[in-house]
Amino acid sequence: MSESMTGSPGSGTPVETAIIGAGPAGLFQIFELGLLGIKAHIIDSLAQVGGQCTELYPDKPIYDIPALPICGAQELVDRLLEQAKPFHATFHLGQEVTELQPLPNGKFHVATSSGTRLVAGAVVIAAGVGSFQPRRLALPGVEAFEGQSVHYRVKSAGDFHDRDLLICGGGDSALDWTVALCGKARSLTLVHRRAEFRAAPATVARMRELVAAGKMQFVEGHATALRTDGGALRGAVVQTNDGRTLDVAAEQVLAFYGLHPKLGPVAEWGLELERKALKVDTENFQTSVPGIFAIGDINIYPGKKKLILSGFHEAALAAFGIQHHLFPEKRQFLQYTTTSPIMQKRLGVSGESATATDSH
Numbered sequence: 001m002s003e004s005m006t007g008s009p010g011s012g013t014p015v016e017t018a019i020i021g022a023g024p025a026g027l028f029q030i031f032e033l034g035l036l037g038i039k040a041h042i043i044d045s046l047a048q049v050g051g052q053c054t055e056l057y058p059d060k061p062i063y064d065i066p067a068l069p070i071c072g073a074q075e076l077v078d079r080l081l082e083q084a085k086p087f088h089a090t091f092h093l094g095q096e097v098t099e100l101q102p103l104p105n106g107k108f109h110v111a112t113s114s115g116t117r118l119v120a121g122a123v124v125i126a127a128g129v130g131s132f133q134p135r136r137l138a139l140p141g142v143e144a145f146e147g148q149s150v151h152y153r154v155k156s157a158g159d160f161h162d163r164d165l166l167i168c169g170g171g172d173s174a175l176d177w178t179v180a181l182c183g184k185a186r187s188l189t190l191v192h193r194r195a196e197f198r199a200a201p202a203t204v205a206r207m208r209e210l211v212a213a214g215k216m217q218f219v220e221g222h223a224t225a226l227r228t229d230g231g232a233l234r235g236a237v238v239q240t241n242d243g244r245t246l247d248v249a250a251e252q253v254l255a256f257y258g259l260h261p262k263l264g265p266v267a268e269w270g271l272e273l274e275r276k277a278l279k280v281d282t283e284n285f286q287t288s289v290p291g292i293f294a295i296g297d298i299n300i301y302p303g304k305k306k307l308i309l310s311g312f313h314e315a316a317l318a319a320f321g322i323q324h325h326l327f328p329e330k331r332q333f334l335q336y337t338t339t340s341p342i343m344q345k346r347l348g349v350s351g352e353s354a355t356a357t358d359s360h
């Protein structure tokens with residue numbers, strides 16, 4: 001186990017800046033810090049970057065990104081990643097930041113649900129509307145089975161082989177796993193409220209073929225109760241849309257009802273809040289704790305507009321604020337990427353012609 005995976009506050013991996021949240025604001029923060037020669041570690045509770053753009057509306061076009069008259073939400077995220085590439089940020093995905101605590105030496109202890117421990121010189125909270133959590137199966141007594149036989153994501157597909165499996169939901173995750181696990185599970189039932197699905201048409205067609213071939217069943221309806229026996233899950237009661245009540249065999253349940261954001265730990269870090277958002281100084285987007293900055297949808301100030309372009313502007317000013325926090329003796333001046341040899345060197349666009357030495 002590495003040093004970063006163990007120990008008390010102050011014993012983690014030293015990093016210049018930790019960014020909490022890899023939505024558009026957090027991704028652009030990597031870039032703005034990189035231009036100033038500051039390295040970043042970025043953490044997100046989701047398994048992929050992009051925040052709301054990727055999670056909620058990847059295929060929708062966005063029309064109000066400067067100089068991009070039309071840009072798909074996922075395309076915007078891909079472009080932000082490409083732009084941040086020269087700065088080699090370290091990504092910690094699929095882990096929620098659960099602890100943020102100032103240390104006596106002026107640095108910050110940052111810890112995640114997966115045991116990553118960082119000691120950061122500065123922290124940027126770019127947590128948007130909160131960390132995305134799975135919508136739970138709303139059935140009586142479900143808590144006792146969550147993580148054992150009721151799951152909201154697949155950690156290891158092998159856990160479902162040779163088991164009676166119930167999959168609930170009608171989106172890509174539900175359909176992809178239905179097709180992937182059919183034939184491997186002992187029995188498989190897909191339950192969805194409607195006959196229409198929010199998944200790739202080819203996957204829906206494949207599922208219908210598997211039903212027609214008698215390899216699985218699809219039930220239009222919803223689960224109303226769990227059937228248990230001696231503490232073990234045995235099945236679920238499913239109410240069909242045409243008024244029947246079915247007993248479906250299920251030792252394992254996979255429920256894919258989507259994700260919803262939860263402010264969660266951010267509210268517990270002792271930072272000044274207003275209407276569930278972090279109050280910031282608009283000069284540098286610093287929160288009520290020096291060294292902790294907040295950008296994007298998570299912050300609030302007079303006139304705040306929750307737009308992607310607001311997050312971009314905030315990231316630029318926060319980068320200067322962070323530079324001043326980390327290197328207070330350094331004189332700050334504005335450089336243009338078009339003309340600054342040091343910025344171009346950092347960007348890797350004119351390595352040979354850059355004459356300036358690489359420093360903060």
Ligand SMILES: Cc1cc2nc3c(=O)[nH]c(=O)nc-3n(C[C@H](O)[C@H](O)[C@H](O)COP(=O)(O)OP(=O)(O)OC[C@H]3O[C@@H](n4cnc5c(N)ncnc54)[C@H](O)[C@@H]3O)c2cc1C
Pocket residue numbers: 020021022023024025026043044045046050051052053056057061062063064095096097098126127128129130131132264265266295296297298306307308309311
């Ligand atoms: C349907 C829809 C359409 C939209 N269209 C537009 C548009 O056209 N133009 C526009 O400008 N804006 C639009 N928006 C708003 C825009 O998506 C948001 O303003 C933007 O995503 C905010 O970016 P962010 O980086 O601040 O936060 P987010 O995108 O919310 O990302 C925050 C990230 O932080 C992570 N996180 C939170 N807490 C933690 C934690 N404790 N640990 C680890 N990770 C954490 C979350 O998992 C998330 O990935 C739209 C929003 C929606 C829902």
